[in-house]
Amino acid sequence: MTIIGNLLIAESEKRGTNGEFHGIEAATGNPLPVSFGGATPEDVERAASKAWAAFQLYRETDLESRAAFLETIAEEVESIGDSLIVRAMAETGLPRGRLEGERARTLGQLQLFAKEVRDGRFQELRFDGADPSRKPAPKPDLRLRNVPLGPVAVFGASNFPLAFSVAGGDTASALAAGCPVIVKAHSAHPGTSELVGRAVQRAVARANLHPGTFSLIFDTGFEAGQKLVADPRIRAVGFTGSRRGGTALMEIASRRKQPIPVYAEMSSINPVILFPDALKNRAREIASAFVASLVLGAGQFCTNPGMLLALDGADLDTFTQTAAELLADISAQPMLTPSIAKAYGDGVAKLERHPEVRSIASGKTGSAYEGAAALFETSAEAFLAHHELQDEVFGAAGLIVRCRNLAQLNEVVDALEGQLTVALHIDDGDQEAVTSLIPKLELLAGRLLVNGFGTGVEVSPAMVHGGPYPATSDGRSTSVGTLAIYRFLRPVSYQDFPVILLPEPLR
Amino acid sequence: MTIIGNLLIAESEKRGTNGEFHGIEAATGNPLPVSFGGATPEDVERAASKAWAAFQLYRETDLESRAAFLETIAEEVESIGDSLIVRAMAETGLPRGRLEGERARTLGQLQLFAKEVRDGRFQELRFDGADPSRKPAPKPDLRLRNVPLGPVAVFGASNFPLAFSVAGGDTASALAAGCPVIVKAHSAHPGTSELVGRAVQRAVARANLHPGTFSLIFDTGFEAGQKLVADPRIRAVGFTGSRRGGTALMEIASRRKQPIPVYAEMSSINPVILFPDALKNRAREIASAFVASLVLGAGQFCTNPGMLLALDGADLDTFTQTAAELLADISAQPMLTPSIAKAYGDGVAKLERHPEVRSIASGKTGSAYEGAAALFETSAEAFLAHHELQDEVFGAAGLIVRCRNLAQLNEVVDALEGQLTVALHIDDGDQEAVTSLIPKLELLAGRLLVNGFGTGVEVSPAMVHGGPYPATSDGRSTSVGTLAIYRFLRPVSYQDFPVILLPEPLR
Incomplete structure (x- = not known):
């Protein structure tokens, strides 16, 4: 061989x-x-x-x-x-x-x-x-x-x-x-x-x-x-x-x-949407699963959860804080190529410099060939005003978008480009809100998931790994x-x- | 109403x-x-x-x-x-x-x-x-x-x-x-x-x-x-x-x-291919069906047989002569619009003027809003050398391409653009020749017919009215x-x- x-x-x-x-x-x-x-x-x-x-x-x-x-x-x-x-x-x-x-x-x-x-x-x-x-x-x-x-x-x-x-x-x-x-x-x-x-x-x-x-x-x-x-x-x-x-x-x-x-x-930023009841009941648990998905394989998956949408408030603070703590412990991981590592570094730096984006946490830094996980947040207003915030940063970088209410969350969804996946985190109390959103999401992405993350793409007859342009x-x-x-x-x-x-x- | x-x-x-x-x-x-x-x-x-x-x-x-x-x-x-x-x-x-x-x-x-x-x-x-x-x-x-x-x-x-x-x-x-x-x-x-x-x-x-x-x-x-x-x-x-x-x-x-x-x-010129045995046995019969298909609805069908391929020789002469006689009796028919009538007239005139194309027959002429059927012939060499002869003339105009042998007929088929239909006229003795051609035709058109013409598009589960670009x-x-x-x-x-x-x- x-x-x-x-x-x-x-x-x-x-x-x-x-x-x-x-x-x-x-x-x-x-x-x-x-x-x-x-x-x-x-x-x-x-x-x-x-x-x-x-x-x-x-x-x-x-x-x-x-x-x-x-x-x-x-x-x-x-x-x-x-x-x-x-x-x-x-x-x-x-x-x-x-x-x-x-x-x-x-x-x-x-x-x-x-x-x-x-x-x-x-x-x-x-x-x-x-x-x-x-x-x-x-x-x-x-x-x-x-x-x-x-x-x-x-x-x-x-x-x-x-x-x-x-x-x-x-x-x-x-x-x-x-x-x-x-x-x-x-x-x-x-x-x-x-x-x-x-x-x-x-x-x-x-x-x-x-x-x-x-x-x-x-x-x-x-x-x-x-x-x-x-x-x-x-x-x-x-x-x-x-x-x-x-x-x-x-x-x-x-x-x-x-x-x-x-x-x-x-390209796809695979929005994750946390609904209020799920966020209230399981903020820490979801944060842990989110970070695990975000950093899997140094974030180098098409279905990496690069964006997270949720309602502003104490529950989201809990989520964010938990995610930040977990992320801070994540070691840098080698990226696929030096140029991918560089592009990731550039993408993260751009978010760090962005006036409307706040850095929440960084994973441990490593060599020039490694990517350190990074978590950011911004407001829905800023996300809506700055189209570049939809750009995929290929690697373990996530952007949390804080929405004032469900109406604003809907607005953000309306502004999204085509995606491979959208992941919904819901509990019983979220049914009404999620039900009204699903028809929109069907037009946005090729695969919708409940209480999971898009990383891990099953190879089977009912899989769609696709989605509207530009996904x-x-x-x-x-x-x-x-x-x-x-x-x-x-x-x-x-x-x-x-x-x-x-x-x-x-x- | x-x-x-x-x-x-x-x-x-x-x-x-x-x-x-x-x-x-x-x-x-x-x-x-x-x-x-x-x-x-x-x-x-x-x-x-x-x-x-x-x-x-x-x-x-x-x-x-x-x-x-x-x-x-x-x-x-x-x-x-x-x-x-x-x-x-x-x-x-x-x-x-x-x-x-x-x-x-x-x-x-x-x-x-x-x-x-x-x-x-x-x-x-x-x-x-x-x-x-x-x-x-x-x-x-x-x-x-x-x-x-x-x-x-x-x-x-x-x-x-x-x-x-x-x-x-x-x-x-x-x-x-x-x-x-x-x-x-x-x-x-x-x-x-x-x-x-x-x-x-x-x-x-x-x-x-x-x-x-x-x-x-x-x-x-x-x-x-x-x-x-x-x-x-x-x-x-x-x-x-x-x-x-x-x-x-x-x-x-x-x-x-x-x-x-x-x-x-x-657009499609829907080639009709006459194989030797069929041409020998049924030249007049096929000529009659061809003319009927060519002039149907003043030739204004996407599947109109605008081009016919056959081997040169006495049988094709019989076919051509029969078709010419029948076509000469066809009355001009009103076309869908004055501009379509004009475009048809222009297309026919272009063929008439073409140095490599011979006019075989014309139907009866009519008003400026009517289209008179027209039949032309050319050689395979000329067809291969003049790409414009593949242009669809929307209306009852047909072009017969005389091929020296099956090898040359194959060459012409290779040079064709994507089509909606290809119609094959065959008898028992043609089986070998047609069998070797079919795989090519599958790549050329959306529908292949035997001993018929593409006009008359069945609306059913097994119909394909489509075909490779530019059809x-x-x-x-x-x-x-x-x-x-x-x-x-x-x-x-x-x-x-x-x-x-x-x-x-x-x-």
Whole structure:
């Protein structure tokens, strides 16, 4: 399981010659052994060409073969063994336990999509029988199925080096749909990416699939990724990252001769709303759970609770004080990359300097590569007046917004941008207030939770990890859970086809 | 059932003061009685505001009420009686039989969506049970349903004054999904639009719905429509029309603070492919059916067969000669509007002047408001070299592309833009050739037909009236058939909700 730093294009590997970069040890900022060569436009071209050729075969694989392929990927990723965890720990600074859990999640995702493929419902098979005697016109025989869109470009996420990266959710759902995948590895974990990429490459070979079904490229900047999205053979994009990155890809995709869908999961501050009765009864308990969620994984989750809304008063003071005390004890944690650590530091500094924001507590400070948790508060008036307070600070920073009353809390909710999650903390006495708010929240976010926090995203049929723009580029979709497969499908109707010409599932 | 020329905004009506225009008698170009006032920005604002208010109630209507409402619309449209047909005949130049059929189709669509609503499957209800004892983390209770996107702007189509206009497929599917609708009437049939708009307004009142559930506006240019698409309360757009119009709306929608989906059905030349054996056995028969489809409704269908591909040779000569003879006998037919007639004339003239295109036959000529059918041919080489030959000429003009062999026919198929339909004419001996082509065609179009023509779009569960860009703005959807409802929905997940807080269908 050596790491060489090569591009994996279909069955081959080669050194990228478009600049080079190193994996960086997250905890120290030091370069790790082995440099990675960036893909040239020709490399992207070749990967796309191979993917297109592979698509013609892969899209018609029978469900059992496709499901088995996904399971084979899981086996191959698992077989990398501990070297995967060790490398991922070094590159991301995430602890062993988290990464082992994430690996299990990654394998589970692949297996879940294998099950979804075998189930076959995603094909949306529909049959409208003919009626030659119908008046005024005979009724034709119509059959429908979903077909895959074509090769998909997947951009690995910095914060899930396994579960939303090379063989992560986007890749699993695209492959499940029948789409070859070209992954642009995230530069935050290139070695991890190569290890997993080789595992997928082996799985493709073991499954006797066209080697173009999967490729992995590295990019020293944005050039290769942008070229990939612009390539006419790429038919959809999966992305998890910043709003700037996501909207840049949306722009490229919409300027193509044939625009393509971009599924970009971008940014969310995941409002937490504490209702009065819950706050009165359980201020300390919720504060403890809130801090735990806020600092989990150094706060580097898309669903990190970056904002908390509650009514001003003694109960909120209790909450705030408890949270502040707990937070002060939290050690700084290494962040995924030096630049993420710097961006987090900048975001926190901006809040500290903000005239309308008060710093409540800071966690223990650490090195330049670590993020110290931070808790702030502001008034609803200030939040409403300063749109920048809605900006996501990626990391363990939270902003408490004190509202004068429920009407003002409603106003703040009205002013919020689209979110991935909204978490509601309620007790019996809050029912009326929360009931009237829920319809609004359904329009605001993809997932609503009661008495919990958005961190911890279940991979299951009823999960929505999505939400209205700018949480994602396309609020009609989810990037986690089995519904994610539908992002890469479109319906085709077959009219009056002789049985022999029909695709097998429609016969 | 008088026509006044008023905007219908929620429960009220008012004269639009942003300029005025008349309905035009299609057959003569003469203005019809009554002028229509264009909506001001304030009118659009008011309609959007009312729609947003209505949405908060309408989206939670129970399925039975919503289905009954759709049926009530059908009743009210039917109750307009013959004055609707008479006015539509005058405004569109379409014959009585066609419009009566289209009315039946319109009522049928509303009733079909009522059935779809009652069925309830569009809600996509999903339940993942909790497992508090799961390790390492308890499994939450997760439930999912689709919720409507919000108010939808519908742009009436010129060529379906009933079935794709005020109470047409876009309106029916949006209302079925739980979205209020604001229709921008097509200026080609404003009186027809007003009559139907009043019918919908009555249905809203009869169903005791919030009056903002439906509004109808007129636009003297593009201002009101553009303002509508830009309005933050509008959450999706349904459009059927030109590529220029559709892409302009896509552009506006993507520039919004919160971009929204645009479902624009734009342009298609609907290739017809004649395979050698079919051509040999049935050249005359297919020619006759082709001409009938080409000239149906003066060729003013999205699925009009504007292009035909076949192998050069004596059989194609027979086909061409038969088609030419039949076409020469076809009378000119009034077109929908003087400007459509002019655009058709210009398109035909352009083909006539094209150095690589040969005119084969023309139908009988008529007035300036009528379109004479026209048939052209060119070589595959020329078609491949001149991209403008793919431009849709909206009307009864067809272009036969002579290919030297199947390989060249394949090349032409590869060069085609996204289409709504592709029709294949085959006999037993063609099986091999067609089998190898179908996978390509699945990527090219939303609907494939064997031994038929795309005109005549069944409204049913297995219909896809859609296709890759530029046939539509979003190849993942259909604007005809029950699948159309999914365009206006998005999934929301509810985690660990107490039953009492869950939306009723998820309890």
